[in-house]
Amino acid sequence: xxDLNIRNLQKDYGDFSAVDGVSLxxxxxxxxxxxxxxxxxxxxxxxSIAGFVPVTAGQIEINGKDVTRLAPNKRNxxxxxQNYALFPHLTVEKNVGFGLEMRGISGxxxxxxxxxxxELVSLGAYGHRYPKELSGGQQQxxxxxxxxxxxxxxxxxxxxxxxxxxxxxxxxxxxxxxxxKSLGLTTVFVTHDQKEALMxxxxxxxxxAGKIVQEGSAEELYxxxxxxxxxxxxxxxxxxxxxxxxxxxxxxxGTMFRCDSAGMPADxxxxxxxxxxILGPAAVALPNSFEARIQxxxxxxxxxxxxxxxxxxxxxxxxxQNRTGDSLTxxxxxMISAGCLPEAVRLLVDDMTTAH
Amino acid sequence: MxxxxxxxxxIGAATGLLSPATLLVLGSLVLPMLILLRYSFNAYxxxxxxxxxxxxxxxxxxxxxPYFHTVILTTLAVALxxxxxxxxxxxxxxxxxxxxxxxxxxxxxxLVIFPLLVGNVVRAAGWITLFGTRGVVNVTLMNLxxxxxxxxxxxxxxxxxxxxxxVVLPFMILTLQGVIENVDFSIVDAALNLGASRYKAFTRIxxxxxxxxxxxxxxxxFILCMNAYATPYLLGGPGYKMMAPTLYxxxxxxxxxxxxxxxxxxxxxxxxxxxxxxxxxxTRRRR
Ligand SMILES: Nc1ncnc2c1ncn2[C@@H]1O[C@H](COP(=O)(O)OP(=O)(O)O)[C@@H](O)[C@H]1O
Ligand SMILES: [Mg+2]
Numbered sequence: 001x002x003d004l005n006i007r008n009l010q011k012d013y014g015d016f017s018a019v020d021g022v023s024l025x026x027x028x029x030x031x032x033x034x035x036x037x038x039x040x041x042x043x044x045x046x047x048s049i050a051g052f053v054p055v056t057a058g059q060i061e062i063n064g065k066d067v068t069r070l071a072p073n074k075r076n077x078x079x080x081x082q083n084y085a086l087f088p089h090l091t092v093e094k095n096v097g098f099g100l101e102m103r104g105i106s107g108x109x110x111x112x113x114x115x116x117x118x119e120l121v122s123l124g125a126y127g128h129r130y131p132k133e134l135s136g137g138q139q140q141x142x143x144x145x146x147x148x149x150x151x152x153x154x155x156x157x158x159x160x161x162x163x164x165x166x167x168x169x170x171x172x173x174x175x176x177x178x179x180x181k182s183l184g185l186t187t188v189f190v191t192h193d194q195k196e197a198l199m200x201x202x203x204x205x206x207x208x209a210g211k212i213v214q215e216g217s218a219e220e221l222y223x224x225x226x227x228x229x230x231x232x233x234x235x236x237x238x239x240x241x242x243x244x245x246x247x248x249x250x251x252x253x254g255t256m257f258r259c260d261s262a263g264m265p266a267d268x269x270x271x272x273x274x275x276x277x278i279l280g281p282a283a284v285a286l287p288n289s290f291e292a293r294i295q296x297x298x299x300x301x302x303x304x305x306x307x308x309x310x311x312x313x314x315x316x317x318x319x320x321q322n323r324t325g326d327s328l329t330x331x332x333x334x335m336i337s338a339g340c341l342p343e344a345v346r347l348l349v350d351d352m353t354t355a356h
Numbered sequence: 357m358x359x360x361x362x363x364x365x366x367i368g369a370a371t372g373l374l375s376p377a378t379l380l381v382l383g384s385l386v387l388p389m390l391i392l393l394r395y396s397f398n399a400y401x402x403x404x405x406x407x408x409x410x411x412x413x414x415x416x417x418x419x420x421x422p423y424f425h426t427v428i429l430t431t432l433a434v435a436l437x438x439x440x441x442x443x444x445x446x447x448x449x450x451x452x453x454x455x456x457x458x459x460x461x462x463x464x465x466x467l468v469i470f471p472l473l474v475g476n477v478v479r480a481a482g483w484i485t486l487f488g489t490r491g492v493v494n495v496t497l498m499n500l501x502x503x504x505x506x507x508x509x510x511x512x513x514x515x516x517x518x519x520x521x522x523v524v525l526p527f528m529i530l531t532l533q534g535v536i537e538n539v540d541f542s543i544v545d546a547a548l549n550l551g552a553s554r555y556k557a558f559t560r561i562x563x564x565x566x567x568x569x570x571x572x573x574x575x576x577x578f579i580l581c582m583n584a585y586a587t588p589y590l591l592g593g594p595g596y597k598m599m600a601p602t603l604y605x606x607x608x609x610x611x612x613x614x615x616x617x618x619x620x621x622x623x624x625x626x627x628x629x630x631x632x633x634x635x636x637x638x639t640r641r642r643r
Contacts, residue, residue, distance in 0.1 A: 079549045085543045087543060
């Protein structure tokens with residue numbers, strides 16, 4: 001499998017940049033997820049790789065070869081479209097065989113590869129059906145088989161799980177990932193769903209307004225977001241406004257959150273993940289500890305989301321793990337101890353409220 | 357029991373609401389047809405004009421006289437020529453209109469519809485000034501020295517086909533535009549992604565996908581052409597051998613209602629049979 005190398009890619013529509021100076025690499029058999037809110041340019045970037053978007057500037061290399069100006073049919077990428085884009089007038093077999101036919105592969109060799117590809121996605125028995133006779137999940141697998149049967153250099157997926165119902169998403173996602181790993185496919189995967197990205201990707205690339213804001217492994221991005229946007233986009237975060245002091249962060253409500261603030265500029269915001277806000281007696285001994293009133297409790301089964309109101313008026317949400325036999329009882333209106341470790345307090349660039 | 361009572365009442369109400377429309381359709385469409393059908397089995401009498409009887413002689417006459425064979429064959433040929441011509445000429449325009457992102461798109465669509473605002477007869481008059489022996493085409497060709505004598509374009513099959521084509525072209529363009537706008541072009545992209553050239557993606561994926569829509573357009577326009585009256589009459593001359601002018605001739609000049617009625621039903625039958633045939637032939641290989 002090959003690797004993909006994108007340098008300073010730019011795509012302008014008039015004076016609007018859909019992709020704005022993006023540099024990105026995907027190593028051999030690496031699964032890179034492009035993650036970002038709707039309209040941030042993910043599809044445009046993916047379609048540029050496939051050759052459907054004439055780019056304004058920059059370079060795309062596949063396997064060390066510059067393909068920036070190459071027609072889509074000369075690039076040998078395998079793309080799975082968001083709506084699968086199956087050929088409605090052809091059977092599953094003919095859909096999967098189309099790429100082989102275009103490469104002049106026919107007869108027994110083609111039949112064998114079609115059968116293998118369909119077997120790979122567990123659709124061996126469905127070769128004679130038409131796309132409209134399949135469920136959404138099956139159509140998605142046909143699209144995958146069709147893209148893979150030609151041994152593409154780069155595997156491209158545009159929100160491949162978004163048209164499946166929630167229950168299927170997890171298992172289909174894992175199957176896709178297993179397939180990608182076992183075949184060693186260099187893959188770029190587009191999604192706006194952080195759960196999908198966290199579950200599947202070797203490396204996450206977070207995009208915003210045509211630009212890459214941060215990239216790294218799921219753990220790196222979740223634990224050390226570079227900005228408020230990333231912290232908020234990946235999982236949930238409490239955001240507290242206030243100012244940086246030598247001891248930590250002093251909220252506008254007057255609560256002091258101790259943390260390492262050495263060398264921090266003053267105009268940062270503070271974020272705190274709900275799961276790092278600890279409730280009950282265990283919180284009392286923590287370096288950051290305070291009494292707060294329970295404002296609301298949302299029961300979610302395994303966890304409850306507890307919204308706390310601090311004396312100065314700040315609001316924080318905590319995720320509380322529900323356990324059978326837990327002595328801690330939560331009641332709306334009660335006062336409770338809450339606290340967190342200094343490491344859990346993050347002082348981040350505020351790229352959400354400032355103009356962007 | 358109450359359930360069925362409600363149902364009956366609902367059906368009754370629905371029937372009540374629908375009946376004016378039903379009656380209108382029945383009165384304005386079906387009834388005249390039935391009357392014509394009955395006429396077609398009557399006999400023509402120079403004195404009485406129409407004599408009540410039950411005879412097949414009108415139909416027999418049509419099939420016996422070679423003149424009418426020419427008429428129906430010309431009708432089929434002109435209709436087929438104009439329909440296929442309108443697909444060939446209309447497709448690129450329809451494709452452009454369907455795919456353009458231009459701000460002027462709706463203006464361009466109006467341009468396509470515009471000829472429809474000009475009546476058939478006026479348009480035919482336009483063609484006459486173009487095609488006549490001293491019309492634009494002949495004068496130009498003579499001035500260029502390409503021809504020395506004016507060529508006869510008016511009152512030829514060519515003039516009728518071109519004239520009919522120009523009448524139906526806007527309808528064809530609008531039909532095809534609708535068909536192409538409904539195509540999901542990511543499917544064409546998928547073909548390119550799989551290594552198909554633009555040509556292969558077009559012939560192997562795009563064309564088969566739009567085929568049912570094109571066929572619908574074909575049938576619609578073909579029916580219009582089969583029944584064309586004014587254009588063949590004006591551009592082909594009063595004696596032009598197409599069904600609609602011939603039929604009207606039977607009524608207006610000889611007042612032969614029975615034979616005209618028979619012609620109407622033959623025209624209808626031929627139209628239905630040929631559209632079914634075309635549909636069958638082109639859908640044979642599809643499911
Ligand atoms: N053909 C186009 N013309 C103008 N703007 C476009 C075009 N295609 C995409 N855009 C714009 O580029 C931005 C990025 O679109 P897209 O890549 O589809 O986003 P995403 O896939 O992340 O939701 C959007 O604001 C969209 O409106
Ligand atoms: Mg998208």
